[in-house]
Amino acid sequence: DFPQYTRPADFEGHVVPPTLLSGNHKEIERWRRREALVRTLERRPDLLDSADLDEQDRALLKEVLEQRR
Numbered sequence: 001d002f003p004q005y006t007r008p009a010d011f012e013g014h015v016v017p018p019t020l021l022s023g024n025h026k027e028i029e030r031w032r033r034r035e036a037l038v039r040t041l042e043r044r045p046d047l048l049d050s051a052d053l054d055e056q057d058r059a060l061l062k063e064v065l066e067q068r069r
Contacts, residue, residue: 005020
């Protein structure tokens with residue numbers, strides 16, 4: 001699952017990522033998938049070992065892991 005936001009765009013210091021406000025549905029879907037993979041990596045990395053990830057998912061995970069270095 002991915003983080004979900006409601007209105008307003010800024011609430012008590014929590015800001016909605018600009019990607020979600022952009023209206024670019026392809027980028028929004030990519031952001032959601034990336035966040036879902038990040039949550040799985042943080043909470044249940046064992047599930048990723050047996051997951052049937054496509055090329056795009058593997059690229060997103062690689063991007064996340066490189067950013068964490």
